[in-house]
Amino acid sequence: MILLKTGLRISELCGLTVADIDFKNEVVIIDHQLLKSKEQGYYIETPKTKSGIRQVPLSRETIQAFQRVMKKRPKAEPFVIDG
Numbered sequence: 001m002i003l004l005k006t007g008l009r010i011s012e013l014c015g016l017t018v019a020d021i022d023f024k025n026e027v028v029i030i031d032h033q034l035l036k037s038k039e040q041g042y043y044i045e046t047p048k049t050k051s052g053i054r055q056v057p058l059s060r061e062t063i064q065a066f067q068r069v070m071k072k073r074p075k076a077e078p079f080v081i082d083g
Contacts (some may be wrong), residue, residue, distance in 0.1 A: 002065050002066065002069075006056050006058070008056065010013065011035055012047075014033075015033040015034035015044055016028065018070065021058075021066055023066075026058045028055065028056045028058060030047070030054050030055070031047065031053045032044050032047070033045060033052075038077075043060060052074045
């Protein structure tokens with residue numbers, strides 16, 4: 001539903017972080033994407049063109065979908081090295 005309503009590419013959606021979603025202004029900020037290569041595995045990269053960097057408006061329905069996803073997502077624990 002999020003892809004359909006926003007027009008995001010799959011790589012852009014997969015690269016999103018919580019900080020990229022601006023609920024107050026009802027936009028998602030696209031300035032990077034998740035890519036995969038045989039040599040590097042998964043990595044984050046900026047879009048190929050300047051027009052790929054943009055703010056996408058969010059509908060009320062899309063905001064609610066993002067909120068549902070975030071509510072179900074496990075909380076990130078801080079990374080601690082012992083030793």
